[in-house]
Structure formats: C-alpha cells, structure tokens
Amino acid sequence: MKFSINVDHVATLRNARGEVQPDPVTFALMAEQFGVDGIVVHLREDRRHINDRDVRLLRELITTKLDLEMAANDEIIKIACEIQPELATLVPEKRQELTTEGGLNVIDNLDYIKKTILTLHEYEIPVSLFVEPDINQIDAAVEINADIVEIHTGKYANALDEDDMYDELERIRQAAKHAKKLGLGVNAGHGLNYLNIKDFKVIEDIDEVSIGQAVIARAVFVGIEKAVKEMLELVK
Ligand code: PXP
Numbered sequence: 001m002k003f004s005i006n007v008d009h010v011a012t013l014r015n016a017r018g019e020v021q022p023d024p025v026t027f028a029l030m031a032e033q034f035g036v037d038g039i040v041v042h043l044r045e046d047r048r049h050i051n052d053r054d055v056r057l058l059r060e061l062i063t064t065k066l067d068l069e070m071a072a073n074d075e076i077i078k079i080a081c082e083i084q085p086e087l088a089t090l091v092p093e094k095r096q097e098l099t100t101e102g103g104l105n106v107i108d109n110l111d112y113i114k115k116t117i118l119t120l121h122e123y124e125i126p127v128s129l130f131v132e133p134d135i136n137q138i139d140a141a142v143e144i145n146a147d148i149v150e151i152h153t154g155k156y157a158n159a160l161d162e163d164d165m166y167d168e169l170e171r172i173r174q175a176a177k178h179a180k181k182l183g184l185g186v187n188a189g190h191g192l193n194y195l196n197i198k199d200f201k202v203i204e205d206i207d208e209v210s211i212g213q214a215v216i217a218r219a220v221f222v223g224i225e226k227a228v229k230e231m232l233e234l235v236k
Contacts, residue, residue: 001201003235004038004067005031005228006189006212011041011049024050025057027216027224032064034228038086040210042069043076044093052079059083067128067210072109072116081123088120089128089150089187089210103132103152106140114144121145128187133168133175141184148185150210151175156200157191169199176205194218197234209235 010024028039039062041050058066065086070076071093080088090113092104106113106129117127128148131137132155141149151172159165176186189210192200197209211231219227 001206001235002037002208003232004040004065004208004210005036005215006040006042006069006210007031007216008040008042008049008212009216011051011054015049024054025061027219028058028062030224031228032062034225035232036064036228037208038065038067040067040069040089040212042091043079045071045073045076055079055083059085069130072113077116077119080120080125084123084125086126087128087148088125089130089148090116091130102154103134103137104129106131106137106144106146110140110144117145128185133171135175135178138175138179138182138184141179142182146184148187148207149175149179150187150189151179151206152190153188153192153200154190157193157196165196165199169203172200173203173205176203180205194230194234197231201235 007024007028010022010027014022039058041055043050043055067087067089068080068085069089069091070080072090090104120127126147128150129141129146130150130152133151138149156165156168156172159168179186186206187208187210188206192209192211193214215227215231
C-alpha cells in the first residue's frame, strides 16, 4: 500500500493568521524527503486552505506525484487542466462543511461527472472518484470511464463500536475487491490515523491511502520526520 499525504491543514493553520507560515509547500517537500509516495491537496472553491499559489508551486517543486482534489466546478477544472496533476480526485463540496462529508453520488450526477472526466482525459489527467464503499457507485464510476475510485473511509474511522467498525471494514473490503475486478485503481482515505490504519492495511486491493489530519496533528508534537516515518512504517 502506498501513502500519499494531504497537506491541506498546514494551509488551514497558515491562513488562521493570514501569515505565510507554516507553508504547506515546504511541509510537502519535507514529507517527500521522508518517503511519502505523493502529495494531495484540495483546492476548494472558497480557497479556505490551499490556494492557487500553493498548487502552482507544488506542481513545480514536488518530485513524487500531485493528486489534486477538486469539485467538478468549471473554474477549478480549468486550473486542473493547466496544472496537469498526476491525478484529479473529484469530491463533493459544500460550503458549510468542515471537511468532505460524504462520497460523490456518481449515479445521480452521471452526465455531469462523465463530462468532467472527458475534459480531464483530454488533458491526459487520470481521474479518481471519491465514493462510499457502495458497489452501485463503483459500477457507475466504471460506466463513465473513471480510472480510480477513492473509497471513503469516514464511517470506518468514526465507528463508535467494534461491530460497526468491522462491518464497515468488510464493506470497504468488498467494494475494493469489486473495483479491482472491474479494472479500477483503488485508493482510500478520510479519517485514517495511527490506530485505525492497523486493521485497515490488511485489506487487499487497496493501492494507496490518502492521509492528512492525523499526520499533521502528530507532526505538531513530534516533528514532520517522525510523524511521516511512523505512518509510513504502519502503512507499508
Ligand atoms: N481523501 C479525501 C477525498 C479527502 O477529502 C480527505 C480530507 O481532505 C482525505 C482523503 C484525508 O482525510 P484526513 O485529513 O482525515 O486524513
């Protein structure tokens, strides 16, 4: 399993005071030095954390790969086509949410998402769709030519008891297996941390996890090197 780091919340901290530090680009470059497989940022419509300058600098400077998370929104699609990330991950986006709250409803938005995938493919950008571990959503992703699905692990991460946690883990396992069988790449993420990754990483068929909050939170206490290397050791 590969580990890409989401550095959005370094930018959240920077923006809290309207200063230039801590710089998410520097954090990303350091994380690369300590072995992560890729950098993930979500360029939101409201630019609440990552901004255009961050994305452009990351594009120029990182040496692993850039996964640009984005809503299927015209302005952001245009930026993606210019920047040409190694991967565009389409996520739902609501202004009021604290973080991405659920997976994309691919089935109900089939035509629009299909059109967005076509545009990104014209620019040779592979597309991942962030979906719940739901076989029907995965079938819809295949139908409109997505390259990858990122399975939403939020319910697993937030489960209040062990039964719910293992039920959700099983749903994720089945969804990942189904997606793989249909030829999709399979990523996963949201709410994964140093504890819940232990049961999670035994799931076969998941190529890569995208983790942000837990690693950035730990880096505040133990430093970027230790926080990144500890997670790498758990994931690999
Ligand atoms: N994957 C997606 C699609 C996300 O929206 C997020 C949160 O920005 C993550 C992964 C990472 O989640 P976390 O910060 O909880 O590790």
